[in-house]
Amino acid sequence: MRSVRVPILVVPLPPRCHRFVSSRNSTKYFFHTAAVTLFEEALAARAAWKDFPGFRAALTGNLDGRSFDGTVTIDAKGKVTFADTDPSREESVAPWVQEQLESIVQHRMARPAGAGERPRPVLRFGESKDDHPLGRLLIFDGGKFASSYRVKDKQIMVVNRHVGKENMTITVLDNDRNTEGLFLPRSYTVQYWDATTGDLKRTETVQDRWQRVGLWDLPARHTVTMATSSGLSVWSFTLTKHEIPKSK
Numbered sequence: 001m002r003s004v005r006v007p008i009l010v011v012p013l014p015p016r017c018h019r020f021v022s023s024r025n026s027t028k029y030f031f032h033t034a035a036v037t038l039f040e041e042a043l044a045a046r047a048a049w050k051d052f053p054g055f056r057a058a059l060t061g062n063l064d065g066r067s068f069d070g071t072v073t074i075d076a077k078g079k080v081t082f083a084d085t086d087p088s089r090e091e092s093v094a095p096w097v098q099e100q101l102e103s104i105v106q107h108r109m110a111r112p113a114g115a116g117e118r119p120r121p122v123l124r125f126g127e128s129k130d131d132h133p134l135g136r137l138l139i140f141d142g143g144k145f146a147s148s149y150r151v152k153d154k155q156i157m158v159v160n161r162h163v164g165k166e167n168m169t170i171t172v173l174d175n176d177r178n179t180e181g182l183f184l185p186r187s188y189t190v191q192y193w194d195a196t197t198g199d200l201k202r203t204e205t206v207q208d209r210w211q212r213v214g215l216w217d218l219p220a221r222h223t224v225t226m227a228t229s230s231g232l233s234v235w236s237f238t239l240t241k242h243e244i245p246k247s248k
Contacts, residue, residue, distance in 0.1 A: 032123065034125070035124050035125050035136075036120055036123050038151050039138055039151060039156075042156045046183050049108045050110045051110075051215075053244055054076040055073075055216075055218055055244050055245075056073045056242070056245075057218070057243065058070075058240050059072045060237065061236055066089075069085050070084040072097075078105045080102050080105060082097045082101065096235060100237075101219070104222065107185075122140065122141045123141070124138070125139070126138060126139040134150045134157045134158050134171070135151045135152025135153075135158070147159065147161050147162075155172065155175060157172045165196070166193065166194065166195055166201070167192070167194075168191065168192050170188055171190075173186075173189065174187045185206075186207070187207045189203060202227065203227045204226050206222075206223070206225075207223045213244055216244075218242050220239055220240075221239070222238075223235075
């Protein structure tokens with residue numbers, strides 16, 4: 001079945017938009033203060049690893065029926081090190097485990113103290129209506145990728161991006177709340193389309209579970225179900241025996 005290409009929306013500017021001129025390339029962008037506030041509130045509502053000391057855990061996993069196990073260490077700066085107990089399979093397993101854990105860590109690490117104030121994003125509303133079931137559409141201008149978002153109830157529910165030869169859409173299905181009432185991802189889908197033809201290339205469904213250890217919500221289980229024209233694949237890993245380094 002042929003899918004519809006995900007477009008990069010071009011819409012008239014809403015009222016109370018402000019002009020911003022990039023100091024890097026003199027490009028003129030427009031932003032809406034309410035859109036910026038909506039996005040920043042969603043960022044602030046995400047659970048983050050503040051004063052993160054790092055951790056070590058045992059890891060067991062399965063790639064389409066092929067089991068593996070090992071250990072993972074994540075240091076205080078977020079560097080991921082995975083060691084498979086069987087070096088002969090590490091080449092086929094380690095790259096995927098490393099990539100997945102690095103993505104998880106990147107989304108949870110708090111902004112370092114002393115890093116300075118984060119530049120405010122350049123965002124504008126992409127439509128005048130605010131009754132979409134997945135939230136208000138925000139267009140991000142001037143970034144590395146052509147991006148848009150939908151935000152609802154202080155949660156980023158949809159991310160659209162154009163990356164190279166692909167368009168991708170992340171749609172959040174469900175989030176968890178941690179002890180502080182902040183959001184952690186529980187399940188979401190990722191669709192990839194050919195940017196030229198609009199053909200759907202693959203779909204991934206991602207499920208995450210978390211383990212509270214001390215002050216931090218650490219990954220406990222990660223499952224990715226991939227559907228392509230070749231069939232269905234399920235890749236997953238589970239982390240146990242989390243150990244936080246002792247304070248010096």
